[in-house]
Amino acid sequence: MIEAYFRKKSALIDKALAGYLPKTDRQARSLYEAMRYAVMSGGKRVRPVLALAACEAVGGDVKRVLPAACALEMIHSYSLVHDDLPCMDDDKLRRGKPTCHVKYGEDTALLAGDALLTLAFKVLALPVPAAGNGFAARQLEAVQFIAEAVGAPGMVGGQAADIAHQDGKPDLATLEYINIHKSGALIACSVRAGAHLGGGNEAAVKRLFRYGQALGLLFQIVDDILDEEGYAKLLGPAEARREAAEVCGRALEEIGFLGKKGATLAAIARFVLERKN
């Protein structure tokens, strides 16, 4: 059931994303091709789907959130392109296909990442005619907290901390810092953006944000269990499983106030806890 929800929403997102990504440009052809290649490459669209689900949970119209959802996926894509570069993880393959720099060269991949991050902020700032008065102020707040979540105080800071501890064995506190920042921050702010731009009141947005923070952590713990890395290595698989179940419970608790309207978000959390790959 939740798979059907993902299929339906990700089709909507893919269509909107394609509309934001120009096919080509006479003078900078490879750049545009590399941007498209990085974004339109079969990702699961977890972050934008979360944004749309959070919007619906507060009773909002997804049209208000769809541009921001696309922006969040562009940010995710840029972070993967830069992460894969030789000076970072030096990965040659992603989802079974050559990484962006293998296909287009390091220089073009670097620029494509920069351009996707920049385009994301442009899309966040585009007028949303259907949204009515006062929406500009909400959009501006979203620009602010998304930039905070994916910049030095968030995602980029997590990557930097990860690099700093690459050679040593990080302790649990460091591991949590890295996870919360490197991958958790973008997931949490996707939920926050969906609830905020969907028109949720301050208290609802706050609780949904905490759901998103728990969900971000849950993703990472389950990843670690499946890859026998990080948490699973440090705590042992049984203890990591227990931790995952507890974090999932925390996520569900935060959205209890939504009642039936929280069903989709609850199903997503359970799906993340139970996934096998």
Next chain:
Amino acid sequence: MIEAYFRKKSALIDKALAGYLPKTDRQARSLYEAMRYAVMSGGKRVRPVLALAACEAVGGDVKRVLPAACALEMIHSYSLVHDDLPCMDDDKLRRGKPTCHVKYGEDTALLAGDALLTLAFKVLALPVPAAGNGFAARQLEAVQFIAEAVGAPGMVGGQAADIAHQDGKPDLATLEYINIHKSGALIACSVRAGAHLGGGNEAAVKRLFRYGQALGLLFQIVDDILDEEGYAKLLGPAEARREAAEVCGRALEEIGFLGKKGATLAAIARFVLERKN
């Protein structure tokens, strides 16, 4: 006289910039140091000074524009850090000091550039309490046109076109495309942002933007004359000089409507035309 204006305004900008750049962070120390190193390194602050001058030209309060001015300088700094990377120009020195990646490593320099671009958008979206109602809408418009000017349709596109023509000899049309996008777009949008956030009306912002576009081109032509590159090579130094004088005249014409209020911007254009290094 214009030198004194630059000294005064750039001191204001340096102080504000330092305030936006945290000194350090326990888990990501090098990242924060690299960000600071890239920004606080004796740049001339041309772009933010232009933003403040354009604000004053339309009778605006510089406090409304100072955050955006800092954001524009962060964007300029990020572009230099990424441009200097080994996969791009592979430069070892900038302003007589080791480039960011030489000092902090390629991975940290890449992330510092990413974090500066992201911080720029956060700063553009910060509330400006002194600015009053309706300013959020103007800020959102600024996020939009700045992202356009420095993304794939602007600065990054210019860099991509530059790379694409590195091995061949670009013709005049390609050279102009590269110049207008790679360096001109950020200069033009700095003037535009200053006038727009300073409260200028639509017609004034439009003419100031065109002044900025001419000024951006003028910068590049004079650079080329001084370096005996690009325009100067293609047109010959005498013809390039004539072209520079004409472009400067166009810039001055656009701000004629400002009368005495345009004196600083006019002095900047003349200064750029006559500079010897």
